[in-house]
Amino acid sequence: MMTIVLAIVIGAAFGFVLDRIGATNPNWIGRMLNLTNLHLMKTILLAIGVASVLTFGGQMLGLVDVGHMSVKTAYVGVFIGGLMLGLGWAMSGFCPGTGVCALAVGRIDALFFVAGGLLGAAAYMLSYPVWKDLGVLEGDKITLGAIPGADYPAAFPDLQGDLAGLAIGAAFIVIAFILPRRFSRKKAPAGTQPAE
Amino acid sequence: MVLNWKYGGLALGLVFFLAVLLVKPIGVSTQFVILDGILWDMQNPDIVTQADDGAYTSTNAYLAKSDGKYAKAVANPVNYSFIFVGAMMLGALISSILRNSVPKGERMVPAIWRANYGGNVLKRWLVAFAGGFIVLYGARLAGGCTSGHMMSGMSQTAISGYIFALGAFLAAFPTALYMFKEEG
Numbered sequence: 001m002m003t004i005v006l007a008i009v010i011g012a013a014f015g016f017v018l019d020r021i022g023a024t025n026p027n028w029i030g031r032m033l034n035l036t037n038l039h040l041m042k043t044i045l046l047a048i049g050v051a052s053v054l055t056f057g058g059q060m061l062g063l064v065d066v067g068h069m070s071v072k073t074a075y076v077g078v079f080i081g082g083l084m085l086g087l088g089w090a091m092s093g094f095c096p097g098t099g100v101c102a103l104a105v106g107r108i109d110a111l112f113f114v115a116g117g118l119l120g121a122a123a124y125m126l127s128y129p130v131w132k133d134l135g136v137l138e139g140d141k142i143t144l145g146a147i148p149g150a151d152y153p154a155a156f157p158d159l160q161g162d163l164a165g166l167a168i169g170a171a172f173i174v175i176a177f178i179l180p181r182r183f184s185r186k187k188a189p190a191g192t193q194p195a196e
Numbered sequence: 197m198v199l200n201w202k203y204g205g206l207a208l209g210l211v212f213f214l215a216v217l218l219v220k221p222i223g224v225s226t227q228f229v230i231l232d233g234i235l236w237d238m239q240n241p242d243i244v245t246q247a248d249d250g251a252y253t254s255t256n257a258y259l260a261k262s263d264g265k266y267a268k269a270v271a272n273p274v275n276y277s278f279i280f281v282g283a284m285m286l287g288a289l290i291s292s293i294l295r296n297s298v299p300k301g302e303r304m305v306p307a308i309w310r311a312n313y314g315g316n317v318l319k320r321w322l323v324a325f326a327g328g329f330i331v332l333y334g335a336r337l338a339g340g341c342t343s344g345h346m347m348s349g350m351s352q353t354a355i356s357g358y359i360f361a362l363g364a365f366l367a368a369f370p371t372a373l374y375m376f377k378e379e380g
Binding site: 003004006007008009010011012013014015016017018019020021022024025026027028030031033034035036037039040042043044045046047048049050051052054055058064065068069070071072073074075077078079080081082083084085086087088089090091092093094095096097098099100101102103104105106107108109110112113114115116117118119120121122123124125126128129131132139141142143144145147155161164165168169172176194 | 197198199200201202204205206207208209210211212213214215216217218219220221222224225228229231232233235236256257258259261274275276277279280281282283284285286287288289290291292295297298302303304305306307308309317320321322323324325326327328329330331332333334335336337338339340341342343344345346347348349350351352353354355356357359360361362363364365366367368369371372373375376377379380
């Protein structure tokens, strides 16, 4: 019961924030990916940095349970699937999470995205044995460094994983600050700027 | 109005952190499979079955993998991850009501699309549908999407997260640069 309450609270907070940062808006995604307005990229980089610093900082202080981590397997299909997701993401301006949220805020094109997504997921369910036989789904759950208390193999075993996580988190935050909002000198169209 | 990136990034980062602190890292794309499984099992109840020892399995190899983890979620939709996605929709809806909802024309065809390809709704909807197909097929092949691999993955220093992000942006930047020359 408690887990369902948490699902509702954290899920609603996530959907709320995705909407507030412009991620449910395909215009903001499109302008980030065609490199005309990197505001959303700065938001995402800062978010990854903040989450990373809090997670690993909390682990080092003993406040965050290492057992709550869930590292996914690295295999060839991750890269192929990533390429596919990138293509469809740029075409549509939606990814799975922002697509369902865009549908919820009343975007009709997001309804078609979600319908296509359900069909795409079904197609994968049927074709899964083919990929499995190709051997591109084999791999390990690897992290960058060795994380104390977790038994994930490390890409760099001599690297202390929690320190590496802190450092990389800090690097994401620095990049978020350095990255310009726009590359082009052309002024942004009216109504495409965030609140200060 | 969109939040300034400093506040927005902090808020989004806190949500990802809270999820790890309290339960587990956020992920979304699996739930498309679970909903497919639920619909499929409604059509044909033999798809997901439960053995006498309580273990779930499926005639579909993907639902049956990892000791029937997905089959179990299909049989029990009131679980954390599935409810989570429903709650995301609720949260986004509340936010949009509070900030003034999306204008009608924009709901049909977003501005950036209109600036490049005009207001033909069918064209936009077709591309959104095809995009959705490719995104979810790719996400399932990769074992996660933007939230699970890119955000949750990279904030845990998972190598899979970096590989995924590399692939996604390698395809997304050229595609968007080619398709959306007008900013909109």
